Amino acid sequence: MSTATAPALNLAKGTQASTTGGPQVKINGVDFCYGSKQTLFDISLDIANKEVTAFIGPSGCGKSTLLRCINRINDLIDGARITKGNITLGGLDINHPHLDVIALRRKVGMVFQKYNPFPRSIYENVAYGLQVAGEKDKKVIAETVERSLRSATLWDEVKDRLHESALGLSGGQQQRLCIARTLSVKPQVVLMDEPCAALDPIATAKIEELITQLKEQYTIVIVTHNMEQAVRVSDRTAFFYLGKLIEFNDTMKLFTAPEKEETERYLSGRMG
Numbered sequence: 001m002s003t004a005t006a007p008a009l010n011l012a013k014g015t016q017a018s019t020t021g022g023p024q025v026k027i028n029g030v031d032f033c034y035g036s037k038q039t040l041f042d043i044s045l046d047i048a049n050k051e052v053t054a055f056i057g058p059s060g061c062g063k064s065t066l067l068r069c070i071n072r073i074n075d076l077i078d079g080a081r082i083t084k085g086n087i088t089l090g091g092l093d094i095n096h097p098h099l100d101v102i103a104l105r106r107k108v109g110m111v112f113q114k115y116n117p118f119p120r121s122i123y124e125n126v127a128y129g130l131q132v133a134g135e136k137d138k139k140v141i142a143e144t145v146e147r148s149l150r151s152a153t154l155w156d157e158v159k160d161r162l163h164e165s166a167l168g169l170s171g172g173q174q175q176r177l178c179i180a181r182t183l184s185v186k187p188q189v190v191l192m193d194e195p196c197a198a199l200d201p202i203a204t205a206k207i208e209e210l211i212t213q214l215k216e217q218y219t220i221v222i223v224t225h226n227m228e229q230a231v232r233v234s235d236r237t238a239f240f241y242l243g244k245l246i247e248f249n250d251t252m253k254l255f256t257a258p259e260k261e262e263t264e265r266y267l268s269g270r271m272g
């Protein structure tokens, strides 16, 4: 059926989802289960284009699960599935049966808590995604590696050692390399799951500064346990508790004048 194939073709061909105005990612009434255990309950949330959206809440409330729904990384877990509702990217249902999941994961990149460069050179780490996507032109690859490393504010630190092992970099540099690797395939959305959790305060400050720069070009969703970090980097914050979205608001509003009592209790340390 033509209506069934259209989203897959659009995403596979790299058609840009809407990049101006409106939400880039829409989460519509999502329930999510790991096997028989329900983890998310009726979550609805619009993630605005070129903004930073923070997910906060106590451990186990479902922040990472929801984040991982947005690029379907949860598909890799047996029995993990959305049981109600849907998620759209630029208007396309990301769980559409004909959608190209690999193309989706290029458009919706992910950075993890534990930086995970390959045991290869700095250059190869960033070139990898392009090569997997079939790019063979060495000039294009070299330009992309430089552009991605510059975007991740790592170029000046590594330009003279591009062919040395990525594992020789500091933790903060390795995390920025992983961000460069994600940027190399030109995502629209970058998901970050506690990207600073394993870093010291100086490396954390660099990543936070980078996030602020990246939102000029990318839509960013960040899971963080660090309330100050959510305030520093995000435009909007979603507070989750026991798998439910309690409040979603402008970050300053949520932290200074929360609308829900549960949010106020969590922020004042009386819950969670």
Ligand SMILES: Nc1ncnc2c1ncn2[C@@H]1O[C@H](COP(=O)(O)OP(=O)(O)OP(=O)(O)O)[C@@H](O)[C@H]1O
Residues within 6 Å of the ligand: 034, 039, 057, 058, 059, 060, 061, 062, 063, 064, 065, 066, 077
């Ligand atoms: N692979 C899995 N299989 C089964 N249950 C899982 C799996 N991953 C997470 N869960 C459960 O789903 C619930 C939500 O977990 P999730 O990791 O999304 O929460 P979180 O808010 O991100 O927590 P944290 O802040 O500790 O990372 C928890 O009860 C967790 O035990």
